[in-house]
Amino acid sequence: MVNAMRVFLLSLAFSLPLASFGGQDSETPKYNQEIASYKDIQVLAHALSLAQLVARSDADKKSVLYLALDGMARAVDRYSYFVPPGMVGIFMQGMKDRRVGIGTNIARTEDGNIEVISIEPDGPAFKAGIKPRDVIVAIDGKQIKNITFIEAFKLLADVGSPAGSKVKLSVLRKDAGNPTEFILTRNFLQLKTVESKVIDQNVGYIRVTKFHKNTVPDVEKAIQDMKKNSPTLKGLVIDLRNNPGGDVQASVELAKVFLDSGIIASFEGNFPGYNVKFRADKGSSYDGPVVILVDEGSASASELFSGALQVNKRARLVGKKTYGKTACQTFVPISDEAGLYLTVGRFFLPDGSTIEGTGLVPDVIINDNMKEEEVLGRAIQLLKR
Numbered sequence: 001m002v003n004a005m006r007v008f009l010l011s012l013a014f015s016l017p018l019a020s021f022g023g024q025d026s027e028t029p030k031y032n033q034e035i036a037s038y039k040d041i042q043v044l045a046h047a048l049s050l051a052q053l054v055a056r057s058d059a060d061k062k063s064v065l066y067l068a069l070d071g072m073a074r075a076v077d078r079y080s081y082f083v084p085p086g087m088v089g090i091f092m093q094g095m096k097d098r099r100v101g102i103g104t105n106i107a108r109t110e111d112g113n114i115e116v117i118s119i120e121p122d123g124p125a126f127k128a129g130i131k132p133r134d135v136i137v138a139i140d141g142k143q144i145k146n147i148t149f150i151e152a153f154k155l156l157a158d159v160g161s162p163a164g165s166k167v168k169l170s171v172l173r174k175d176a177g178n179p180t181e182f183i184l185t186r187n188f189l190q191l192k193t194v195e196s197k198v199i200d201q202n203v204g205y206i207r208v209t210k211f212h213k214n215t216v217p218d219v220e221k222a223i224q225d226m227k228k229n230s231p232t233l234k235g236l237v238i239d240l241r242n243n244p245g246g247d248v249q250a251s252v253e254l255a256k257v258f259l260d261s262g263i264i265a266s267f268e269g270n271f272p273g274y275n276v277k278f279r280a281d282k283g284s285s286y287d288g289p290v291v292i293l294v295d296e297g298s299a300s301a302s303e304l305f306s307g308a309l310q311v312n313k314r315a316r317l318v319g320k321k322t323y324g325k326t327a328c329q330t331f332v333p334i335s336d337e338a339g340l341y342l343t344v345g346r347f348f349l350p351d352g353s354t355i356e357g358t359g360l361v362p363d364v365i366i367n368d369n370m371k372e373e374e375v376l377g378r379a380i381q382l383l384k385r
Contacts, residue, residue: 048064100163103123104125134173136169204226207239234383237291240293245301251304252304256280256284291316292317294322307360317360321358322355326354
């Protein structure tokens with residue numbers, strides 16, 4: 001059992017994408033044998049056997065094990081959960097470039113419901129008016145607190161259901177007394193992480209909807225194309241509103257496009273002694289002015305990128321306070337059919353501060369009543385200043 005635990009922990013360590021980063025100071029992961037002793041594992045096995053023994057005769061005995069594993073994951077934090085057999089395909093469905101869904105990125109709340117982290121632009125949830133920080137308390141009449149996170153994930157996506165199928169959500173908004181009912185129609189969602197255009201004659205606008213392995217080359221190509229089409233380009237507005245994060249490595253590499261030198265972020269792993277500091281050390285490929293648009297749906301990797309440029313005084317932020325998620329997750333298979341989605345560490349801003357639960361504060365704050373052209377106008381004005 002001890003050897004199995006050691007293999008599991010080491011597989012976690014080497015599955016981290018962080019190991020492939022350049023420009024970093026790091027320490028080697030160290031395995032701590034005190035994490036789980038043989039006696040502890042005996043207690044776990046004994047408790048599991050007892051629970052299965054007294055379970056109802058019509059109950060699925062394996063469900064006891066699966067609930068125990070989900071409980072272990074929940075003990076890590078609200079972003080971690082167990083993916084049981086039969087659900088891995090559903091979990092991976094959310095990673096595909098094209099899929100059917102409603103366009104929400106979600107996390108479990110401390111009390112067992114689901115909180116919306118961000119909304120995918122132009123998706124069904126966006127069009128219905130669902131917002132970041134909204135709490136989903138029921139899906140098709142099923143109370144979220146009575147099911148596991150991955151089961152709720154399946155109900156939202158309902159993998160196998162065609163575009164056009166409907167789902168009913170009960171949503172509790174901050175400061176609202178009662179939930180609001182939304183009936184959404186699932187539709188095709190296309191993952192296109194980078195869109196660009198020239199606005200106000202000579203200002204480049206780049207929207208990054210999610211950090212993906214192709215994000216950095218796509219952004220670099222967009223910059224080159226806009227420079228070619230508008231030789232007097234005055235600067236860039238990078239739109240990260242409703243960007244839930246994604247590939248942490250991509251956000252670090254994108255920061256290097258704009259930073260000549262300095263610390264981008266530091267990462268403190270949940271493994272003893274696994275700490276990494278990411279640096280810009282090759283010189284930037286774009287040195288013009290930069291303004292970044294953010295809102296409460298900007299989270300995780302998008303906050304890492306925005307925070308790196310703001311703290312290093314390389315860019316100004318315009319918008320609303322961001323979500324405040326510094327936890328980094330990875331999916332770890334623990335069998336051919338099941339796995340764990342676990343938080344493996346957290347990132348810190350270049351100055352060592354954390355924004356977990358608080359978010360980044362923009363340099364220029366906008367209100368809910370401002371129209372899109374006004375928001376862009378503020379960004380352009382700040383850029384040209």
